[in-house]
Amino acid sequence: MDELVQFVKKSELGKSRKRPAIKSKWKREVREKRYKAAGLPKYPTCNHNQKAFQCKQLTMQMIRKFYEKFYLCSNKFNPEAKRKKNDKRTKAMKYNILGDKGAKVPVCQKTFMGALLVKKDRIQGVLKRFYESGGQMPLENRDRVFDKIEKVIKTKEVITSPTEYVSVLQEHTQCTDLASIPVYDWKTSYQNIIKLTTSWHFAFMKYKRIFITRTKTENVLVQGEVNYRAENNTKMTITKKGKKITMIQPDIIQPNKIIPNAAKLHDVLKLLKTHFGDNWETLETLTFYKIVKERAQETTGKYD
Numbered sequence: 410m411d412e413l414v415q416f417v418k419k420s421e422l423g424k425s426r427k428r429p430a431i432k433s434k435w436k437r438e439v440r441e442k443r444y445k446a447a448g449l450p451k452y453p454t455c456n457h458n459q460k461a462f463q464c465k466q467l468t469m470q471m472i473r474k475f476y477e478k479f480y481l482c483s484n485k486f487n488p489e490a491k492r493k494k495n496d497k498r499t500k501a502m503k504y505n506i507l508g509d510k511g512a513k514v515p516v517c518q519k520t521f522m523g524a525l526l527v528k529k530d531r532i533q534g535v536l537k538r539f540y541e542s543g544g545q546m547p548l549e550n551r552d553r554v555f556d557k558i559e560k561v562i563k564t565k566e567v568i569t570s571p572t573e574y575v576s577v578l579q580e581h582t583q584c585t586d587l588a589s590i591p592v593y594d595w596k597t598s599y600q601n602i603i604k605l606t607t608s609w610h611f612a613f614m615k616y617k618r619i620f621i622t623r624t625k626t627e628n629v630l631v632q633g634e635v636n637y638r639a640e641n642n643t644k645m646t647i648t649k650k651g652k653k654i655t656m657i658q659p660d661i662i663q664p665n666k667i668i669p670n671a672a673k674l675h676d677v678l679k680l681l682k683t684h685f686g687d688n689w690e691t692l693e694t695l696t697f698y699k700i701v702k703e704r705a706q707e708t709t710g711k712y713d
């Protein structure tokens with residue numbers, strides 16, 4: 410036994426089969442390190458009120474909203490971190506603060522810095538981040554929503570109707586019933602018009618950036634770049650011979666018309682019978698399944 414113990418060595422980091430705990434990557438740890446702006450956004454004192462700088466047009470509410478949206482998008486970024494020494498970013502910049510309904514209000518640099526509480530030498534990096542994120546919620550935050558939903562769903566032993574899912578989803582995010590909006594059959598409509606991605610002029614699966622240019626001939630040229638820095642600059646069509654992108658005219662998929670495949674339907678109906686008894690159809694909570702069954706009966710003449 411002593412011999413055995415001798416041979417058990419702690420393997421090098423990254424070489425063992427068990428993944429080592431890298432504390433710095435733990436979510437909570439990462440979250441704590443995130444930048445939190447120190448203090449409230451500053452209201453401009455410059456009185457600029459001309460075409461190029463309209464600082465005076467801003468309301469405190471506009472500034473606060475811009476500030477909030479900005480930090481929601483850029484929370485992975487630390488504006489106070491040191492800038493790389495060889496960074497030569499000296500371009501003249503125009504600064505805008507997003508006002509009502511997304512309108513851009515041009516402001517001077519001082520106003521911009523004050524609104525976001527960032528220092529002068531950090532601005533360009535900060536802006537890049539912001540515009541790259543498209544002013545949207547970062548992916549990370551959306552993932553957190555799914556996380557929260559999953560946690561609640563897990564606690565439920567049985568979920569018998571879609572409305573139960575919907576009520577959980579609605580607690581955490583906006584929920585749109587697909588029956589209330591037009592849903593287009595994109596897949597069917599593009600198949601005869603767009604080439605398979607495997608025969609596109611760049612490695613579709615590897616692209617990191619994509620540019621779509623509209624042509625004057627009702628088509629589009631697509632440029633896909635597999636690198637962030639280097640560019641191929643090759644714009645080409647992705648449509649099949651003699652086809653144009655405007656030929657894609659998808660039909661609306663009618664809601665609540667889909668019939669599950671026979672094997673699935675068979676299994677579910679059997680399960681319902683086992684679980685709730687022969688009269689499961691009389692239970693109000695199972696209306697969803699009853700409707701699906703009736704739909705299948707109407708079309709196929711089977712299932713009873």
Ligand SMILES: [Zn+2]
Pocket residue numbers: 453455456457462464516517518519520
């Ligand atoms: Zn100003």
